[in-house]
Amino acid sequence: MSITNPESPPVALPRFPEELVASTAFLLKRLGFAAKEKAMSEYENTGLTPYHHAILVALEEDTHETQGSIADALGYDRGQLVGLLDELEERGLVERRRDQADRRRQLVNITPDGRKALNRLRALSQRLEDDLLSPLDPAERQRLHELLLRLAEQHLPHCARLTPTAR
Amino acid sequence: MSITNPESPPVALPRFPEELVASTAFLLKRLGFAAKEKAMSEYENTGLTPYHHAILVALEEDTHETQGSIADALGYDRGQLVGLLDELEERGLVERRRDQADRRRQLVNITPDGRKALNRLRALSQRLEDDLLSPLDPAERQRLHELLLRLAEQHLPHCARLTPTAR
DNA sequence: CGTAATCGTTGCTGATCTCAACCATACACT
């Protein structure tokens, strides 16, 4: 029917409307989502997810955490955490034991195998971070991180008071 | 039981592990998610969502778009777009009509009411953007946007070639 | 003591995305 001129691209490659790209919030949403998607697929081979990784990180940082404090620290629903801990426990990466001082509580510990797994996840996570930030040089990466941290202090309740009035 | 010393905070306010906060990808994910949550709740009063907003933006930018081109431009699933357009059409904000040159296609137009609604959504979106970026001064906001744009060009397929080698 | 609150657990619900069919239409080929 209509003669498509051969030198033009066969279809206009899809592009975001400029008005959206001009919005920082839009870029933040899309980049955050893309980073999550990428991470989820890369973690797949490990049999674990970034959620498990975050739990292991929290456990290694302060030992003897209770399930509630882990959930609060990471911003997870407590019901959600139960299943994640079940999976970690099945693989022998964490242990649960009742707090004898308050037998409602479960004290969660990371095991030696858990630390090994954590180190593997750290390496993977570092590769993902490098890939994400590959367009930026080290100084730019630091500036970006600092700017995001400022936003996080304001908007992520759990990040408050990280740089104590170091404005 | 144990005497809690009175000057200490009653409970340690939950805080992300430092190792996570040190990750730019983590901040990106959380901030993007928080921005989306905030937007979704603020849009609620309008009866529309950021998805509808993006569609209206796309429609005003290039007119006479077909549903497929809208879906591709915004990265939406085509099946998902149908429902969103149904809702916009019910409210009289867009019109669908068959392309007489290719009767498989639906040409979508924004209506005058759609433009009015779009302007309201723009104002709302601007308020959200200002709130999100409130910790940063104008120069910092621009730097952040530029850095995110560089990442987007690399990682969001639809953002490629926005600053043509303007490094 | 008895009532209320907390902790972990379970199950349900609602939202959302993905994917696979499906119909109508257009295009390609002989």
Next chain:
DNA sequence: AGTGTATGGTTGAGATCAGCAACGATTACG
């Protein structure tokens, strides 16, 4: 022309996941 293939829009089913309420066990309060 006619047949087969591809495309655009539509619909519906299935998977996934966060959020919420309810529950038993235990502890704290008064």
